[in-house]
Amino acid sequence: MSLLEIKKAHLKLDNKQILKGISLSVNAGEVHAIMGPNGSGKSTMSYMLAGRNGYELESGDVLLNGESLIGMAADERARSGLFLAFQYPVELPGVGGIAFLREAVNSRRKHLGEKELDHLAFVKEVRKVAGEMFVKDEMLKRSVNVGFSGGEKKRFEILQMAMLKPTVSILDETDSGLDVDALKTVSDGVNSQRSDSNAIIVITHYQRLLDYIVPDYVHILSDGIIIKSGGPELAREVEKNGYAGIINAS
Amino acid sequence: MLLKQNNEYIHSIQNYVQAFEKNSFRHIASNDFLKWPDPLEETWRLSRLGKLTRKKIEPIYSDFKKNIHIKAKIKNAICLSFVDGAYREDLSDELPVGISLHQLSEKECLSFLSKIKKTNLANHPSANSSLSCTPSIIKINVDPYFSPNRLIEIIYSGGMDNKSVHPVLYIELKKSSNLSIVERFNHSGTLIMPLQLIEIGELASLKSVKIFDDNKTTYNLSAHSVILSDKSNYNSFSLIKGSEFTRSETHAEFKGEHATMNLNGVYISGGDQHHDLTTAIYHDFPNCTSKQIVRGVLGGKSTGVFQGKVRVAPGAQKTDGQQMSKAILISDKASANAKPELEIYADDVVCAHGATVGELDDDQLFYLNSRGISMDKAREILIIAFLEDIITQSVDGSLRDFIFNEAKIGLLSILE
Ligand SMILES: Nc1ncnc2c1ncn2[C@@H]1O[C@H](COP(=O)(O)OP(=O)(O)O)[C@@H](O)[C@H]1O
Numbered sequence: 001m002s003l004l005e006i007k008k009a010h011l012k013l014d015n016k017q018i019l020k021g022i023s024l025s026v027n028a029g030e031v032h033a034i035m036g037p038n039g040s041g042k043s044t045m046s047y048m049l050a051g052r053n054g055y056e057l058e059s060g061d062v063l064l065n066g067e068s069l070i071g072m073a074a075d076e077r078a079r080s081g082l083f084l085a086f087q088y089p090v091e092l093p094g095v096g097g098i099a100f101l102r103e104a105v106n107s108r109r110k111h112l113g114e115k116e117l118d119h120l121a122f123v124k125e126v127r128k129v130a131g132e133m134f135v136k137d138e139m140l141k142r143s144v145n146v147g148f149s150g151g152e153k154k155r156f157e158i159l160q161m162a163m164l165k166p167t168v169s170i171l172d173e174t175d176s177g178l179d180v181d182a183l184k185t186v187s188d189g190v191n192s193q194r195s196d197s198n199a200i201i202v203i204t205h206y207q208r209l210l211d212y213i214v215p216d217y218v219h220i221l222s223d224g225i226i227i228k229s230g231g232p233e234l235a236r237e238v239e240k241n242g243y244a245g246i247i248n249a250s
Numbered sequence: 251m252l253l254k255q256n257n258e259y260i261h262s263i264q265n266y267v268q269a270f271e272k273n274s275f276r277h278i279a280s281n282d283f284l285k286w287p288d289p290l291e292e293t294w295r296l297s298r299l300g301k302l303t304r305k306k307i308e309p310i311y312s313d314f315k316k317n318i319h320i321k322a323k324i325k326n327a328i329c330l331s332f333v334d335g336a337y338r339e340d341l342s343d344e345l346p347v348g349i350s351l352h353q354l355s356e357k358e359c360l361s362f363l364s365k366i367k368k369t370n371l372a373n374h375p376s377a378n379s380s381l382s383c384t385p386s387i388i389k390i391n392v393d394p395y396f397s398p399n400r401l402i403e404i405i406y407s408g409g410m411d412n413k414s415v416h417p418v419l420y421i422e423l424k425k426s427s428n429l430s431i432v433e434r435f436n437h438s439g440t441l442i443m444p445l446q447l448i449e450i451g452e453l454a455s456l457k458s459v460k461i462f463d464d465n466k467t468t469y470n471l472s473a474h475s476v477i478l479s480d481k482s483n484y485n486s487f488s489l490i491k492g493s494e495f496t497r498s499e500t501h502a503e504f505k506g507e508h509a510t511m512n513l514n515g516v517y518i519s520g521g522d523q524h525h526d527l528t529t530a531i532y533h534d535f536p537n538c539t540s541k542q543i544v545r546g547v548l549g550g551k552s553t554g555v556f557q558g559k560v561r562v563a564p565g566a567q568k569t570d571g572q573q574m575s576k577a578i579l580i581s582d583k584a585s586a587n588a589k590p591e592l593e594i595y596a597d598d599v600v601c602a603h604g605a606t607v608g609e610l611d612d613d614q615l616f617y618l619n620s621r622g623i624s625m626d627k628a629r630e631i632l633i634i635a636f637l638e639d640i641i642t643q644s645v646d647g648s649l650r651d652f653i654f655n656e657a658k659i660g661l662l663s664i665l666e
Pocket residue numbers: 013014016018036037038039040041042043044045
């Protein structure tokens with residue numbers, strides 16, 4: 001059984017058809033890359049999966065662990081193991097990093113029937129993971145994403161992923177705005193979380209990220225539909241011929 | 251529909267003062283209280299007293315023996331207690347040398363009255379009824395250069411159904427003195443009408459926190475006048491959360507140069523509550539700075555009002571006046587009104603104001619939800635952050651945690 005299955009997903013925003021029948025099946029242990037030009041519907045698809053209000057499917061279905069997500073609120077989806085790393089992480093002035101992470105982790109633990117972590121145990125765990133992700137202590141003390149650089153925001157997203165241990169993660173343009181060093185740190189963070197029991201969907205505009213996070217499958221999204229799927233070689237084709245070449249050929 | 255106002259209460263005040271000498275300050279004040287404010291009057295338009303005026307209320311006769319358990323909340327504070335509007339020495343702590351407290355004599359009361367009559371509280375219902383019916387006017391005086399190392403906590407409690415209560419306080423900070431006061435309104439009767447005059451001397455500094463947390467059925471109509479001298483500082487923060495109806499009206503006047511003031515406030519309203527923070531800042535002298543941040547959180551069917559007037563007199567050059575108000579509605583039946591009013595008659599000034607009323611930010615809510623945090627919890631987190639920010643800016647030291655906790659309790663009660 002797939003961990004995540006998208007079946008003929010159609011979605012409109014403001015009466016405009018954005019997703020036009022996306023189907024995708026992701027199994028445990030796999031990394032899928034979704035590539036596509038700007039405006040092709042990548043972020044819309046991730047919001048739809050994460051359960052953002054206003055991004056309800058017009059038709060089709062999405063199954064997480066075989067269970068339909070339709071009608072399930074965003075927080076419930078997250079507690080069930082879905083994670084979205086935002087293309088544009090949201091600033092939360094006044095909400096401290098540690099408190100935020102703790103609330104999130106404990107929500108998930110409660111759902112899994114695990115004991116909530118006490119403050120000390122939690123801080124210890126965060127420090128450990130943050131260290132691996134090169135997230136400075138000082139950053140955790142600040143308000144979430146406030147005054148973070150582009151790279152810091154993305155590292156903080158991956159830190160959240162590492163803390164929440166999701167079964168399916170969607171990383172929306174996690175590479176955008178990163179220099180090579182940051183790209184490497186973030187990719188190492190993601191790679192260290194690859195396992196046989198989870199799956200990752202990497203959304204990107206550029207092939208570059210896929211040199212670091214090597215996918216099992218690559219899908220090309222254009223105008224709200226997957227027009228071509230293949231292995232990692234497809235990403236190199238995009239790099240060589242651009243999207244236009246592939247879109248025209250299909 | 252405008253129901254005719256009932257003036258029975260005004261008659262009861264006139265009856266009350268009959269027991270006193272004809273030329274007493276009480277008579278003068280009662281003669282000026284002819285009717286409740288007209289609901290069409292500009293500053294009362296958004297806070298109508300119709301329901302109150304139709305109640306059968308009389309001024310209370312304070313029982314100085316009434317036994318009441320007063321619980322100070324602030325560690326190490328000097329606690330002063332007012333019960334039914336009367337100062338209760340037996341329930342209060344001793345003041346340190348350098349701060350004195352006394353009851354004004356008839357003569358001093360007359361001069362207090364004439365001071366009030368020179369302020370913009372002259373026609374305020376609480377000014378006139380409280381001057382008529384107060385058990386006594388209490389003055390707290392801080393000696394020149396004195397800075398107590400403890401803060402003063404003033405608790406207003408007591409009250410009865412269908413009675414009005416009238417604490418009147420006069421605080422004077424002499425030259426270069428400092429004082430920090432926390433006032434807690436914990437009234438349980440129908441109406442409390444606190445009146446206060448604060449004079450801050452040259453180079454003196456007053457930190458004032460007011461927590462309005464009266465009983466669910468109480469009306470609190472507070473009237474404050476603050477006068478600042480040269481190089482003085484007034485740092486005020488009000489938290490309005492309890493009561494059925496609270497209006498805290500403050501008029502602050504710069505009567506010297508290089509003085510500074512912060513006049514911040516938070517209201518947390520739910521159910522059928524009505525909370526009103528009305529302020530007027532008068533920049534009559536040059537080189538003064540006033541900063542004002544007001545935040546409201548409204549749930550249920552509550553209504554919130556912020557009216558903030560800033561007037562810069564001709565010649566009050568180099569005035570810096572900033573005002574920011576923001577209200578968040580967490581229910582579609584709640585509403586908030588913000589009425590900034592800038593009257594600037596000088597040309598070399600920096601004045602800015604902004605007022606917004608809105609809902610919680612969708613992007614922020616979704617971000618929290620996407621981390622598994624429920625909608626209720628997400629709202630709570632964002633509102634607490636919204637309030638923490640202003641509390642951190644307004645209150646310092648150990649008081650900050652106390653105020654923050656008080657705000658949180660208020661918040662949880664409206665989120666239920
Ligand atoms: N709220 C919205 N209402 C209407 N159209 C939208 C909205 N958000 C995005 N779009 C449109 O949907 C299309 C896909 O956007 P998006 O999913 O952000 O693309 P990508 O992430 O692939 O760059 C774009 O044409 C964009 O203009």
